[in-house]
Amino acid sequence: MGLRLLVIFILFVFLLPIILIIPLSFTSVAYFQIPPPGYSLVWYEKVLQDPVWIQVFSRSLFIGAITAIVSLVVGTMAAVAFTRLNFWGKNIFLPLMLSPMVVPTVVVAIGLYHFFSPFKLADTYTGMVLSNSVIAIPIVFTLVIASLKGVDRNLELAAMGLGSTPIGAFFKITVPLMKTGLFSGALFAFSLVFDEPIISLFMSGANTKTLPIKYWESLRTSIDPSIAVVSTVLIIMTVALFLIQGWIGSNAAKRNVRQE
Amino acid sequence: MTAHLEIISAQKNYKNFKAVDNVHLSINKGEFVTILGPSGSGKTTLLKLIAGFESLNNGAILLDGQEITKKKAYDRNIGMVFQNYALFPHMTIFDNIAYPLQLRKVPKQEIKEQVYKALQMVRLEGFDSRFPSQLSGGQQQRVALARAIVFNPPLLLLDEPLGALDKNLRQQMQFEIKHIQEKLGITTVNVTHDQEEALTMSDRICVMNHGRVEQMDTPERLYNCPQSKFVSSFIGEINWFHGEIIHSESGLSIVKLLNGQVVRMKAEQTLKENSAVLIAIRPENIHVVHEGSAYTHKYHVKVMGKTYIGDSFRVEAMTDTNERISIKLPYAATKEMAVGDQLEVGWNTADASLIPDDEAKNDAVS
Numbered sequence: 044m045g046l047r048l049l050v051i052f053i054l055f056v057f058l059l060p061i062i063l064i065i066p067l068s069f070t071s072v073a074y075f076q077i078p079p080p081g082y083s084l085v086w087y088e089k090v091l092q093d094p095v096w097i098q099v100f101s102r103s104l105f106i107g108a109i110t111a112i113v114s115l116v117v118g119t120m121a122a123v124a125f126t127r128l129n130f131w132g133k134n135i136f137l138p139l140m141l142s143p144m145v146v147p148t149v150v151v152a153i154g155l156y157h158f159f160s161p162f163k164l165a166d167t168y169t170g171m172v173l174s175n176s177v178i179a180i181p182i183v184f185t186l187v188i189a190s191l192k193g194v195d196r197n198l199e200l201a202a203m204g205l206g207s208t209p210i211g212a213f214f215k216i217t218v219p220l221m222k223t224g225l226f227s228g229a230l231f232a233f234s235l236v237f238d239e240p241i242i243s244l245f246m247s248g249a250n251t252k253t254l255p256i257k258y259w260e261s262l263r264t265s266i267d268p269s270i271a272v273v274s275t276v277l278i279i280m281t282v283a284l285f286l287i288q289g290w291i292g293s294n295a296a297k298r299n300v301r302q303e
Numbered sequence: 304m305t306a307h308l309e310i311i312s313a314q315k316n317y318k319n320f321k322a323v324d325n326v327h328l329s330i331n332k333g334e335f336v337t338i339l340g341p342s343g344s345g346k347t348t349l350l351k352l353i354a355g356f357e358s359l360n361n362g363a364i365l366l367d368g369q370e371i372t373k374k375k376a377y378d379r380n381i382g383m384v385f386q387n388y389a390l391f392p393h394m395t396i397f398d399n400i401a402y403p404l405q406l407r408k409v410p411k412q413e414i415k416e417q418v419y420k421a422l423q424m425v426r427l428e429g430f431d432s433r434f435p436s437q438l439s440g441g442q443q444q445r446v447a448l449a450r451a452i453v454f455n456p457p458l459l460l461l462d463e464p465l466g467a468l469d470k471n472l473r474q475q476m477q478f479e480i481k482h483i484q485e486k487l488g489i490t491t492v493n494v495t496h497d498q499e500e501a502l503t504m505s506d507r508i509c510v511m512n513h514g515r516v517e518q519m520d521t522p523e524r525l526y527n528c529p530q531s532k533f534v535s536s537f538i539g540e541i542n543w544f545h546g547e548i549i550h551s552e553s554g555l556s557i558v559k560l561l562n563g564q565v566v567r568m569k570a571e572q573t574l575k576e577n578s579a580v581l582i583a584i585r586p587e588n589i590h591v592v593h594e595g596s597a598y599t600h601k602y603h604v605k606v607m608g609k610t611y612i613g614d615s616f617r618v619e620a621m622t623d624t625n626e627r628i629s630i631k632l633p634y635a636a637t638k639e640m641a642v643g644d645q646l647e648v649g650w651n652t653a654d655a656s657l658i659p660d661d662e663a664k665n666d667a668v669s
Contacts, residue, residue: 195387195389197385197386197387197389198389198391198392200354200356200376200385200389201383201385201389201391202391202402203356203375203376203377204354204355204356204376204377204379204381204382204383205377205382205402205403205406205450205451205454206377206380206403206406206407206454207377207402207406208377209377211406215402216391219393220392220393
């Protein structure tokens with residue numbers, strides 16, 4: 044009973060600041076006050092009519108999606124190579140792959156900026172996708188390795204013995220069995236574009252501003268409930284994505300439970 | 304009959320370890336051959352070489368007269384049942400069995416017919432829409448078998464297919480697999496470490512040890528005429544009498560035993576004079592000597608203990624020359640027997656086999 048109360052308390056402390064944002068977005072006044080003196084949809088109207096918010100939001104969706112695809116493909120390929128193959132320098136492969144996760148983001152960001160500038164990649168979509176992928180790939184890599192280890196190698200051998208090429212076996216057998224890991228990886232890479240400000244701060248410009256930057260700017264210039272509206276939309280989006288992920292995961296788990 | 308599957312001086316090394324060492328195998332069409340050996344004997348590696356999951360360092364593999372040594376696993380068209388069945392957990396039973404047919408671009412209607420035919424053969428009609436996890440071990444085993452034979456492969460490989468099943472189910476599945484194999488007339492190579500499974504299912508058994516083939520023979524011959532110390536001890540129980548060849552010519556050897564007795568025996572292999580040999584006799588072929596019973600060789604032994612083993616007693620005894628032997632006797636014969644008793648036992652040379660004593664040879668070298 045005591046433990047249960049503790050858990051409820053911890054959840055309360057963790058979640059309250061997030062949940063408080065939601066009523067704030069429905070406020071009728073131009074400042075933050077809890078509880079709001081009145082409720083209305085004016086701020087939703089304002090955000091929806093603001094071309095800058097819409098543009099930044101859809102741009103973030105686009106860059107997020109491309110980042111997710113790029114880092115999923117590269118991270119998965121690296122993970123498959125690492126778990127299934129033996130190659131020269133395998134021992135230093137893992138620390139090298141994980142280094143962007145370990146090195147402080149600011150350091151990575153400065154490095155990327157100086158590395159990308161000569162190629163005219165600063166303030167371009169390509170630059171944004173690549174730099175966000177640098178951070179996302181190690182995480183996709185780790186997640187995919189974990190789920191690859193859960194896939195019995197004999198299943199791939201069985202598929203090949205039955206007449207499938209290794210590539211065919213990978214897509215027909217391995218990919219469906221580790222889709223939970225793949226989806227988590229993609230989800231992480233996607234959401235990185237929405238909440239990782241440091242890399243974007245260095246790499247983006249007027250043409251490639253993403254949500255974290257716009258957030259940052261509007262916090263400095265004009266604090267108004269618009270930001271609560273955008274936050275609420277993000278919360279709903281994230282919750283939805285995690286529900287989908289949980290649903291995929293539980294479907295996979297159901298099948299793997301033995302009913303003997 | 305020409306060989307259907309032929310393995311010629313197969314060699315597979317892992318660094319300095321010879322997993323498969325100069326193996327020759329020749330298997331006839333429709334034959335059920337079991338590769339039997341302890342773990343680490345190279346039996347699974349040999350199976351993987353046939354399947355194409357490992358590649359040979361040296362030698363060749365021929366199937367139906369065609370060399371397949373360099374072919375990829377997916378081009379070999381060989382059916383295989385894995386130890387843990389390796390059913391695809393995200394596909395239904397139907398999709399699992401249909402998979403090899405889909406890869407071969409078989410028309411949909413025909414796939415349906417073939418899959419239902421295979422399901423019927425393994426007696427799993429009505430299970431087509433379930434997932435593997437909803438099936439018992441024995442049922443999963445049958446699905447794996449159906450998937451391996453549905454595309455009519457010329458060769459079926461079984462990798463310890465019954466290892467995960469309990470004893471009753473294992474015997475039932477032995478019977479069923481054998482039945483289906485005979486019905487289809489499919490050449491089958493089975494790998495196991497279970498001697499009973501090997502003896503009951505196989506037309507011929509290939510006993511492997513340390514990457515080499517020790518002996519390949521019918522189950523009867525393997526049990527009654529083992530050709531090496533390893534084979535004699537790996538299959539069933541065995542007694543060894545140590546001896547030395549004193550004369551050998553044209554298949555007949557004269558052996559002097561430790562107690563001075565001289566035995567004349569047929570030898571299947573040429574044995575050098577003065578070399579150390581073993582005379583191997585099964586426990587059930589040593590009998591208590593009664594008046595009037597004629598045995599070619601008799602021994603006086605001292606009873607060391609007796610154990611009840613269900614249908615009979617196993618009596619442990621010691622010879623005058625301190626060789627420990629084990630005799631299988633019916634209940635009636637052991638009723639009055641007590642530890643310390645003197646006993647006269649006898650055996651016939653026809654029931655014994657003469658094999659070289661490789662360990663003694665090694666001692667002599669070192």
